[in-house]
Amino acid sequence: MLSVTHLTLQDVHHILDLAADLEAEPVLSRAQRLLKRRVALLFYESSTRTRTSFELAAKSLGADTVLVSALSSSIEKGESLKDTGITLRALGAECIILRHPSSGAPYLLAQATQLPILNAGDGIHEHPSQALLDLRTILTRRLGAKQAQSATAQTLAGLTITIVGDIFHSRVARSNALLLPRLGARVVLCGPEPLLPESAAAIGPNLVIDRNLDRALAQSDVVMMLRIQKERLSGLRLDLEDYIARYQLDAARLAAHAPKALVLHPGPMIRGLELTSEVADGPQSAVAEQVHHGLAIRMALLARALEATKTSTNKTKATVKTVKKSTRR
Amino acid sequence: MTAFLIRGGRLIDPARNIDTAQDVFLRDGRVAAVEVPGKLDALATQEHAEIIAAKGLVVAPGLVDIHVHLREPGQGYKETIATGTAAAAAGGFTSVCAMPNTIPVNDSVETTRWMQEPERGAVARVFPIAAATRGSMGEAITEYGSLKSAGAVAVSDDGKPILQDVVMHQVLAAAARAGLPVIQHAEDTRQTQGASMNAGALAFRLGLRGMAAEAESTIVERDIQLLAGLHDSRAHLHVAHLSTAKALDAVRRARRNGLHVTCEVAPHHFALTEEAVGDYDTHAKMSPPLRLQADRAALTEGLLDGTVDAIATDHAPHAIHEKEQEFERAPNGILGLETALGLSLLLLQQKHSMPLSRVISLLSAQPAQVLHLTGRGTLAVGSFADLVLFDPAEMWMYRAAESKSKSRNTPFDGWTLPGRVHLTISEGRIVHDARVRAKR
Numbered sequence: 096m097l098s099v100t101h102l103t104l105q106d107v108h109h110i111l112d113l114a115a116d117l118e119a120e121p122v123l124s125r126a127q128r129l130l131k132r133r134v135a136l137l138f139y140e141s142s143t144r145t146r147t148s149f150e151l152a153a154k155s156l157g158a159d160t161v162l163v164s165a166l167s168s169s170i171e172k173g174e175s176l177k178d179t180g181i182t183l184r185a186l187g188a189e190c191i192i193l194r195h196p197s198s199g200a201p202y203l204l205a206q207a208t209q210l211p212i213l214n215a216g217d218g219i220h221e222h223p224s225q226a227l228l229d230l231r232t233i234l235t236r237r238l239g240a241k242q243a244q245s246a247t248a249q250t251l252a253g254l255t256i257t258i259v260g261d262i263f264h265s266r267v268a269r270s271n272a273l274l275l276p277r278l279g280a281r282v283v284l285c286g287p288e289p290l291l292p293e294s295a296a297a298i299g300p301n302l303v304i305d306r307n308l309d310r311a312l313a314q315s316d317v318v319m320m321l322r323i324q325k326e327r328l329s330g331l332r333l334d335l336e337d338y339i340a341r342y343q344l345d346a347a348r349l350a351a352h353a354p355k356a357l358v359l360h361p362g363p364m365i366r367g368l369e370l371t372s373e374v375a376d377g378p379q380s381a382v383a384e385q386v387h388h389g390l391a392i393r394m395a396l397l398a399r400a401l402e403a404t405k406t407s408t409n410k411t412k413a414t415v416k417t418v419k420k421s422t423r424r
Numbered sequence: 425m426t427a428f429l430i431r432g433g434r435l436i437d438p439a440r441n442i443d444t445a446q447d448v449f450l451r452d453g454r455v456a457a458v459e460v461p462g463k464l465d466a467l468a469t470q471e472h473a474e475i476i477a478a479k480g481l482v483v484a485p486g487l488v489d490i491h492v493h494l495r496e497p498g499q500g501y502k503e504t505i506a507t508g509t510a511a512a513a514a515g516g517f518t519s520v521c522a523m524p525n526t527i528p529v530n531d532s533v534e535t536t537r538w539m540q541e542p543e544r545g546a547v548a549r550v551f552p553i554a555a556a557t558r559g560s561m562g563e564a565i566t567e568y569g570s571l572k573s574a575g576a577v578a579v580s581d582d583g584k585p586i587l588q589d590v591v592m593h594q595v596l597a598a599a600a601r602a603g604l605p606v607i608q609h610a611e612d613t614r615q616t617q618g619a620s621m622n623a624g625a626l627a628f629r630l631g632l633r634g635m636a637a638e639a640e641s642t643i644v645e646r647d648i649q650l651l652a653g654l655h656d657s658r659a660h661l662h663v664a665h666l667s668t669a670k671a672l673d674a675v676r677r678a679r680r681n682g683l684h685v686t687c688e689v690a691p692h693h694f695a696l697t698e699e700a701v702g703d704y705d706t707h708a709k710m711s712p713p714l715r716l717q718a719d720r721a722a723l724t725e726g727l728l729d730g731t732v733d734a735i736a737t738d739h740a741p742h743a744i745h746e747k748e749q750e751f752e753r754a755p756n757g758i759l760g761l762e763t764a765l766g767l768s769l770l771l772l773q774q775k776h777s778m779p780l781s782r783v784i785s786l787l788s789a790q791p792a793q794v795l796h797l798t799g800r801g802t803l804a805v806g807s808f809a810d811l812v813l814f815d816p817a818e819m820w821m822y823r824a825a826e827s828k829s830k831s832r833n834t835p836f837d838g839w840t841l842p843g844r845v846h847l848t849i850s851e852g853r854i855v856h857d858a859r860v861r862a863k864r
């Protein structure tokens with residue numbers, strides 16, 4: 096799975112369904128699902144959270160995992176992504192989970208290896224598993240665990256979800272902004288101009304920009320806070336104090352404008368910057384639940400990718416073929 | 425050297441406003457005679473000329489491409505002067521102007537001469553464009569007088585735009601004195617750092633940094649201002665691979681004000697839009713990038729109304745391993761020599777009803793005029809025996825695997841195009857012969 100745009104609502108429903116099944120399944124039976132299947136985690140960027148989540152998900156389904164990180168030798172020696180992928184496949188990898196600093200890198204890897212690739216974050220492009228786990232978190236909170244598999248064009252109708260912060264550099268924001276409106280949500284993007292260009296609202300339907308956090312909060316059922324990197328702010332000549340004053344989510348602001356909203360954060364959080372500890376640890380925060388849902392979603396993505404490869408009717412392969420066709424030489 | 429009689433064809437020579445049935449006699453690398461059909465038969469017999477049957481074919485001046493990258497010296501793994509000119513010949517081109525971003529940069533008389541030596545194995549005439557500044561570093565200007573004597577037909581730092589106002593001013597002034605056009609790759613690289621496609625919603629969705637239209641138009645506008653400030657009628661600014669409606673408007677206004685500003689457009693910019701990037705297809709990555717439909721339409725309009733002076737390919741070969749990289753890491757540029765005629769016929773003649781002679785003019789007479797390539801781009805008696813014979817209606821399929829270029833980087837692989845080239849003659853030598861249909 097390279098992008099949420101490749102998923103139909105049917106696919107999303109199937110993933111949510113599978114996540115619920117796998118979560119409910121007894122541990123020993125679940126561990127038979129992908130017994131001894133080989134999953135490679137290819138990480139060109141460090142990421143404790145996403146890597147651990149994928150690794151645990153694979154292991155709990157019985158798969159063998161191998162981690163190839165940026166610090167391992169072949170990548171260091173300047174081997175191309177294509178060759179690294181071919182090597183992993185030759186070593187028996189049946190699926191590759193890729194985290195890479197270049198937008199679109201998973202497309203290249205899919206084309207080079209013809210293996211199912213799970214995009215664990217590419218450049219500033221997408222982080223599809225994060226959007227799916229955010230969706231599951233929202234559904235569980237709003238509709239209860241029993242209804243959390245619903246994925247139709249109406250599932251999130253009437254709901255306003257605000258994404259706040261460095262939208263431009265956020266793959267989490269892109270995946271969510273491309274996925275949630277398709278289930279009926281209205282998505283508000285909130286941030287200062289250099290971190291949120293006007294073109295952002297044009298990437299899909301049901302997206303609007305509101306640069307005023309208080310006004311955005313007042314409309315919101317869900318608030319998704321993004322991590323802010325200090326270096327990025329200074330690079331764009333944005334004053335940190337000013338940013339905090341305008342965009343930090345603190346308890347007073349939340350109570351005044353969105354006392355019922357659910358607060359999400361993809362992590363890692365910088366407490367005291369994009370949000371305060373009171374908010375992060377408060378009753379409206381679903382941060383810990385997000386991590387929990389992440390495991391279930393990633394189990395479902397792995398099962399879907401690998402169980403499908405056993406049969407010939409296989410969605411990931413179809414995606415790979417599309418990629419191949421459009422990048423033919 | 426043998427003589428040829430090109431017999432029974434439809435002669436199109438836009439420089440002389442000719443589009444009629446005429447025979448052409450070539451002798452000693454020059455056009456010796458052009459006459460009504462049959463009138464040169466006796467001469468051909470007398471001189472034992474080889475008869476070339478051109479019935480059903482257009483006989484046109486060999487095409488002229490004023491913007492190619494032949495990669496020699498220094499990057500023979502991408503292309504050589506021999507392979508690049510072979511691709512040119514296959515596409516109907518007999519004159520190509522080679523940009524100086526070689527290794528080393530062509531900023532010297534020695535390199536300029538080296539590129540033109542017979543040992544390079546060129547099958548089309550190579551006209552070097554010398555670097556405008558030393559090493560194309562944008563600081564110290566090169567020796568235009570001696571570069572011109574060595575064969576340079578223009579100066580440019582293509583790929584590395586001249587940003588400093590004072591330097592660009594010096595370049596324009598010195599080139600005016602030397603009688604050389606200045607070709608600018610108009611891109612404010614301060615605005616395009618890390619960018620790999622057109623700026624806008626698509627770039628945002630793909631998570632790629634974008635190059636705004638303004639990064640091109642502001643440099644074009646700045647250059648026009650500097651040109652106007654010179655008050656030197658010899659000064660000539662040529663805008664390379666113009667890609668935006670905004671920059672085209674600037675050129676249009678400057679021309680209306682009587683300034684000597686010319687511009688070229690690349691076939692990919694009127695054939696494709698940014699949508700071709702698709703799922704990170706590096707064959708749709710070039711600089712300037714593919715733009716919006718509105719820009720594409722404006723360029724087509726500019727070609728139709730005469731604002732655009734020439735079609736130039738920006739032929740930029742890259743090895744397979746270089747293009748098979750992450751989109752942001754892959755180098756800019758695509759092949760262009762073998763598809764320029766076909767794309768121009770398809771999109772300008774067939775789709776927008778541009779007269780055939782105008783298409784040919786934009787690919788021969790006009791580019792030759794822009795860079796003062798005397799005796800090229802026309803079939804007037806006495807000019808070079810540079811010809812292309814093609815059937816404008818005959819459809820053919822471009823297959824990258826069969827390209828004469830050393831590289832394969834093209835988004836047009838598998839495209840069916842009109843105007844199959846049957847024969848290319850460069851200075852009286854047959855350099856591409858596809859009269860017998862490919863054996864497959």
Ligand SMILES: [Zn+2]
Pocket residue numbers: 582583609664665711712
């Ligand atoms: Zn250029």
